[in-house]
Amino acid sequence: MLPASIIGDRRRRARRHFRNVPAVPAGPFHQRTVMPGAAPAPEPWDLWPHADPGGRGTKGRDEATGALGAAACSRYGQPKKAAAGRAHARPCHPGVHLLEMVSPALTPLPSAPLQDIRNTVGNIPMEWYQDFPHIGYNLEGKKIYKPIRNKDELDMFLEKMENPDYWRTVQDKMTGADIKLTDEQVDLVHRLQKGQFGDVHFNPYEPAVDFFTHEVMIHPVTNRPADKRSFIPSLIEKEKVSKLVHAIKMGWIKPRKPKDDTPTYYDLWAHEDPNSILGRHKMHVPAPKMKLPGHEESYNPPPEYLLSEEEKLAWEQQEPAERKLNFVPQQYRCLRAVPAYSRFIHERFERCLDLYLCPRQRKMRVNVDPEDLIPKLPKPRDLQPFPTTQALVYRGHTSLVRCLSISPSGQWLVSGSDDCTVRFWEVCTARCMKTLPVGGVVKSVAWNPNPTICLVAICVEQSVLLVNPCLGDKLLYGATDQLLESYVAPEEERVQPVQWVTATMEEHSKGVRLVVQHSKAVKQVTWHGKGDYFASVVSDNSNMQVLIHQTSKRWSQNPFRKSKGLVQCVLFHPIRPYFFVATQRYVRVYNLLKQELTKKLMTNCKWVSSMAIHPGGDNIICGSYDSKLAWFDLDLSTRPYQLLRHHKKALRSVAFHKHYPLFASGSDDGTVIVCHGMVYNDLLQNPLLVPVKVLKGHAMTLDLGVLDVLFHPTQPWVFSSGADSTVRLYT
């Protein structure tokens, strides 16, 4: 039951309203009217919404009223008396210290309250009555009319200015009447705004008095034995737990649901490229660090840091920018004697300039170990076999040996020399088997590559001799002779650029079978792989430089109509009908079937001296007099795949091995350099070129070293002929 005082108070207020008398204390707060001039309601005011569930029927209002009444009353100075019966069951604001005062003996409020409300419309939005002259109904059911308000803004302003109580005047929304707060009410508002208790006389900090002493006494306060309940498991709890267990089993609830670790915040930079450096970061250049002071900066430096007289003189004569130190180290007796540093401001300023003028762009310096730039090549000893040592010296010639050739079986070697002889050697013993005087300097020899024909072409001055050396299988060289003799001259005389002459009896006995007489000196001869055709190069400047001859028909032709430059050497392709012509700077590849130029290789050399083709036919090497060796991959480019500059002087000759991945070059510096040149079947893999050995042995004669190099057809051996009139074999 609500204390009678509250009810009485409400009645009184209602009556006063009836009489339309303003200044009832509880009203404005109940109406939740905002106080003009008062600051936004502090936290304690939030109590009201809880206590004011609008439009929920009488019970709700009624509870609210009760509680409010209690609260209001407690603030109005009767806390203990006004403690509402329901207050303990209601969420209680810490500001309302009612709980401890609740008496369990209090009975709940009666359901039919004694309302003392002047306006009976209830807790409705008052704007519903906006368009009516009244604002509601009083207890008797009579309309409550709105007070006449005809004040305009100016009047409002004037009132604001003139009315000294304006600040404490509030409008009651329920009645529309202006209410002037009393001093007590204003004081209460202030106290509540400050978060203090409404009751001035209430002291929240009264000394606490224990119900029982805090000391543990030997006699308990109560000696009641423990409840049975306290040790018997609770059936209700058991039921609840079993329900939960069942729910867990059924999967309705999930215990220990894994925590979602995904962050709930938005990662602003998640999609940003970590490598892109933006804005100022890009420009960030750390300030240059100042050098730390050393011994020379000391006020008492070790004597070796002090400048001697000469050093001081030299220091003074140096440009300020060139000086190693920008001050002269000086010695003082003690720290006290050190004067102020005269250049301090100057140096600070310069430091500031340094920072201010420091470069605004970072220049990335490429920091590469030069070792890394060298391509990784396999070690030569992993690339064996290749020739390493000199094994045999073929002595017999008396002048420089210009050219070499070897029989297809690898048993015989032929060499041509400036001593006007051609010598035939047994390879494995260096025995000179035959010496053929030819009456002229031998420029080039070429053993027929066909193993069934025993024939050697020799260039002597203006003619090419076809010689049967009569070495090897008797049947073979006999058959070769027969083949040459079986030639039947055609009936009509053909016009040929050269003359085919059968050897005389005397020449025949020496082995010479045919003589091809050219108009000018011949400098090179080379066989086609089949062994019937051979090409010769004439020292000339016309289109007659290169001639192609057919042995079996004794027929020669001039394949070119125009001279494209001084031809150095020519070469047949080992498989396809291609013909390579090297001029001073270019190598031209002709297709003999289509009779057209296929390719023109730029050698990047000044003067090509020699040329050799890989047995696979797709790679060519060119040696040049400017000591370069160019490797061409015909499938790759018309430019050299690699340009090797291993020799110190002009290259005279280059050669490929038929089976092993080896090639060699001989040079005027007296050395033969053997390189590993692996060509892969896989077209995507580039050839691997590794220099493996420098072979020395030839003595320098007349500034000439090695004149020709040649590989053994089956073994990894290389022959070299030199200006010291020897031929050497390296194995």
Place this chain on the structure above:
Amino acid sequence: MAQLTARFRTDNRRYAVEDVPFSVPAASETTDLSHLINKLLAAGHDHKYVEFDFLINGQFLRMPLVTHMEMENISTEEVVEIEYVEKYMAPQPEECIFHDDWISSVQATEEWILTGCYDQTARIWSLEGKSIMTIAGHTEVVKDVAWVKQDSLSCLLLSASMDQTVLLWEWNVEKNKVKALHCCRGHAGSVDSIAVDCTRTKFCSGSWDKMLKIWSAVPTEEEDEMEEAANRPRKKQKTEQLGLTRTPLATLSGHTEAVSSVLWSDTEEICSASWDHTIKLWDAETGDLKSTLTGNKVFNSVSYSPLCRRLASGSTDRHIRLWDPRSKDGSLVLLSLTSHTGWVTSVKWSPTHEHQLISGSLDNIVKLWDTRSCKAPLYDLAAHEDKVLCVDWTEAGLLLSGGADNKLYCYRYPATASDVGA
């Protein structure tokens, strides 16, 4: 370390010393140890000075004792057992036989020396260096010669030549006349090597044409059938002068390069060395390839010793390699003897000593080896002025070497000492 304790041991009772540990200077060499042994022997009874050679764990001592032990990882703390043998005396040069041209091959018996020469002849010499017979008939360089049979009356001998034939000659000793019995035709290249089997009825030839051919060495009166082109009467006539044509009994093909050397390692086993870096063993009866030993260099020469059952090969590098022909897994080099500086052109095992062999090389030196000392030879015979092409030795105590300086050198080696320590 100044001193080492050593115990000396010998198999030769004549030179046995007390079996007690001696303290010897660590730096002592062979000569010092030899002096020591001689002093010990002289103390006992009358004794003539003898040079000794010393072996530690089967290896000849060729350097200061302590260095050798360090190299061989022998502990110097313990008593080291040193075996000593009478020093193998240096071969004494005896004759120098001059030829007209390079000597390609040599084979000697107890009485005569047969040489093949680059002047297309084979020559027979007495052991004293007297020229007895010059056999001319080949049209090309004679590459190899071999004795087939020696008799007091007549001898059979073979010569192989670059003209693709092997000629079987009969030499009548008394009349000193030589007659070509058979001309063995069939090779399509220079015949580089011939070898007669131990029954003296067959021989094998290896040629540049990659083939091995087995022929009969028994002279007959009939000519073998020869399927030769009929349109060459001139040559046919020529061969008739040189005896009856003979065709091979069997042809062994399998090498991919020229065959450089053949030999009979057993009655029915042929061993051939080739330029294709292999040594192949063949069954002579069936003509089957039995096994292949693969090296990595061209083989110039091969030799077999029935005493130690090892093959020695000389190849186009500096090493002489020893092989076990019975190993089935192929390439197994037991030992490399390295001291030459050029190609090893010929090797020959000693017929009497299981450890010794000689080798000739392109560096003009003939070396006498003991396989127990593989780093250094026993003796260098540096008499030749040009490439050495062939070596041989006889059981009678002669060492022979011929070369490109047209000289055949004979050395007398101490045959009696050969079995000491063996």
